[in-house]
Amino acid sequence: xxxxxxxxxxxxxxxxxxxxxxxxxxxxxxxxxxxxxxxxxxxxxxxxxxxxxxxxxxxxxxxxxxxxxxxxxxxxxxxxxxxxxxxxxxxxxxxxxxxxxxxxxxxxxxxxxxxxxxxxxxxxxxxxxxxxxxxxxx
Numbered sequence: 001x002x003x004x005x006x007x008x009x010x011x012x013x014x015x016x017x018x019x020x021x022x023x024x025x026x027x028x029x030x031x032x033x034x035x036x037x038x039x040x041x042x043x044x045x046x047x048x049x050x051x052x053x054x055x056x057x058x059x060x061x062x063x064x065x066x067x068x069x070x071x072x073x074x075x076x077x078x079x080x081x082x083x084x085x086x087x088x089x090x091x092x093x094x095x096x097x098x099x100x101x102x103x104x105x106x107x108x109x110x111x112x113x114x115x116x117x118x119x120x121x122x123x124x125x126x127x128x129x130x131x132x133x134x135x136x137x138x
Contacts, residue, residue, distance in 0.1 A: 011082060062129050069125045076118045083111035 087107030094100035 007086075011086065062133060066125070066129055069122065073118050073122050076114060080111045080114040080118070083114070084108055087111060 084107075087104050090107060091101065091104035094104055
């Protein structure tokens, strides 16, 4: 029981260490973009200054949906890769015990299935968003 808790905490710590730079870079980029857009709007009213000041609510909803799906896909992809590594480690350390080998193989198989589902979801969402953008432009 204690080893399971330790394994879960280790996986969570490694995941947090891997994901922290991604979130901080994204937040910093958003803040810089916001400052640039505000400065452009103040200096040159109406010009936009290279910022996307589109009043179309549909395009902003599509942008938010695309960003959320991309973030979730990235997170699930990282978790799947970590689970493949964990499954490989469990397979190596199984010592030939058939129940441990089966559990390790199942972990690897489910992680690969998760990666495939994320890839397909990414394609489907991009297809739907592209079709809705085309439909709204017509």
